Amino acid sequence: MNSTPRIVEVRKNILKHNDEVAHALRERFQQAGVFVVSLVSSPGSGKTAFLESTLTRLRPHFRVAALVGDLATGNDAKRLARSQVPVRQILTGTLCHLEAAMIENSLTDWALAELDFLFIENVGNLVCPASYDLGENLRAVLLSVTEGEDKPLKYPPMIHSADVAVITKTDLADVVEFDWEAAFQNLQAVRPGMEVMRVSAKTGAGMEDWLKFVTGGRHPARCASIE
């Protein structure tokens, strides 16, 4: 005899396991006093060059480190090692995004309290990383001028999961006839009020504004206590 199935209200996040790990990480970061910034973008938008420039410029003033996610190869970690800050590569194999547990695993023997800033470079992908909280304090989405102005319209969930947009490779803007107005409009249409920065890791243009933005939230006493 078949009985009617009973309905069970669940209301649990599908990614609750990831959310729990991310929540625990965020608490750990806060206790250690480290500010965590993650970078998301499509492949080839200049994340690694941007991060290298960021690390090199911050290193004289702050204690910084980075985690870089990639499907394969340790090339990014090698490039970033030139900035002389501690860098670890997370190889995801075939996985298209980083998950909170991967961050947790790669931090096992790191003394977080000895850091001021930790940067996390996600796998180059404007779709999948949007769904995963990594416990970061700030998520920056990078869009390069060579990708065109309409990227925000194509990837609204990613734009929405980020706190700030950084337009990269601005030194090439004229060459590719980048339409700034359209780019800003598209970002504001998808995410009204979103902060937008423009940088060129190559020439250094805009990097100071970006660093001010990132370090702005830091307590002055923390900066004074370094070195």
Next chain:
Amino acid sequence: MHELSIALSILKVAEEEGGAGVEVIHVRVGELSGVVKEALLSAYEIAREGTPLRRARLVIEEVPVMVDCQRCKGPRRVLSIQQLRCADCQTPASRVLEGRDLQVAALEVSS
């Protein structure tokens, strides 16, 4: 394409909450969740094979974006996810109330 990871997570949550007797899994997928309904349905077909819930059906409810409109003073739908403006008065809206959901809402369990 992370829908396979999502499908595996759905099965995990459903089994934890409802055991092997789960017949139907109802999930809510927001327009801004980054998950595509069709891709999730296909991924789910693969993910459930060989698991205790291999016969459980997946029902997806798509959740539209709702914002807190400053002008209308209340929750409103938007023009589209490309244009986050109040569907009624066209005012740009920055506070998203709903539409990021990625949730197992309910289960139908054989009794």
